Amino acid sequence: MIELDSALVTAYAPDPAGGADRVVRLLGPVSLQLAERRIAIIGANGSGKSTLARLLNGLVLPASGTVRVDDLDTATDGRAVRRRVGFVFTSPDAQIVMPTPLEDVALSLRRLPLSADERDAAARCALARFGLAERAEVPAHALSGGQRQLLALASVLAAEPDVLVCDEPTTLLDLRWRTVVDDLLAGLDQQVIVVTHDLEAAARADRVLVVDDGLVVFDGEPAPAVEHYRALMAAVRA
Numbered sequence: 001m002i003e004l005d006s007a008l009v010t011a012y013a014p015d016p017a018g019g020a021d022r023v024v025r026l027l028g029p030v031s032l033q034l035a036e037r038r039i040a041i042i043g044a045n046g047s048g049k050s051t052l053a054r055l056l057n058g059l060v061l062p063a064s065g066t067v068r069v070d071d072l073d074t075a076t077d078g079r080a081v082r083r084r085v086g087f088v089f090t091s092p093d094a095q096i097v098m099p100t101p102l103e104d105v106a107l108s109l110r111r112l113p114l115s116a117d118e119r120d121a122a123a124r125c126a127l128a129r130f131g132l133a134e135r136a137e138v139p140a141h142a143l144s145g146g147q148r149q150l151l152a153l154a155s156v157l158a159a160e161p162d163v164l165v166c167d168e169p170t171t172l173l174d175l176r177w178r179t180v181v182d183d184l185l186a187g188l189d190q191q192v193i194v195v196t197h198d199l200e201a202a203a204r205a206d207r208v209l210v211v212d213d214g215l216v217v218f219d220g221e222p223a224p225a226v227e228h229y230r231a232l233m234a235a236v237r238a
């Protein structure tokens with residue numbers, strides 16, 4: 001289980017008056033225990049959703065407080081945490097690093113005790129699961145946006161994380177690919193925590209966190225969470 005205890009995220013920001021950089025609060029303090037299988041994080045642009053998501057696998061570290069994944073502290077056990085908690089970025093291009101899909105998935109498998117042949121077979125199997133068997137050896141840049149998103153997911157899942165954190169994984173996708181990715185995420189055995197602007201997707205979660213101005217301002221069932229978010233948005237427009 002992922003557990004945040006008074007986690008506070010700060011950053012340095014330039015002083016408009018030209019003085020020394022100032023410390024600004026980006027998120028928190030946040031205390032949460034994340035045990036549900038399907039959790040959605042919603043909120044306005046710039047509210048702190050990605051910062052919260054990145055805290056969960058140690059991509060962002062708290063300035064104070066702690067974030068723990070089971071027995072691991074993200075501040076001191078970052079590598080082990082990232083093996084346990086996979087992260088899918090909004091843009092697949094942020095995480096596809098190898099020239100072909102086959103090599104990209106094989107890279108994710110490097111920590112598993114497999115021979116070269118076994119790794120190749122496992123990578124092909126992972127690609128087939130995501131409908132990419134025929135595209136295993138084409139240049140990754142020749143894939144469509146939707147196929148690249150599926151490749152990013154395949155690569156992250158190939159490493160067999162216990163938890164998958166996705167930051168707006170369907171934002172760049174058309175309706176067909178969005179449905180494919182949504183269905184795929186819904187069918188995973190792993191715990192899935194998704195940052196999303198898609199309120200229909202959020203409505204299917206077991207639990208929804210609403211983030212506003214760097215704080216979790218609502219935490220509960222999807223219907224009241226979405227209502228809370230709509231009220232926040234209406235207040236901004238008023």
Ligand SMILES: Nc1ncnc2c1ncn2[C@@H]1O[C@H](COP(=O)(O)OP(=O)(O)OP(=O)(O)O)[C@@H](O)[C@H]1O
Nearest residue numbers: 011012013026043044045046047048049050051052
């Ligand atoms: N490293 C950083 N240094 C300074 N400010 C940052 C840094 N990272 C994020 N921020 C700021 O923190 C705030 C929250 O950013 P974050 O990316 O978490 O928002 P978000 O809710 O995911 O937004 P969006 O829906 O637009 O993706 C924003 O105002 C952003 O500019």
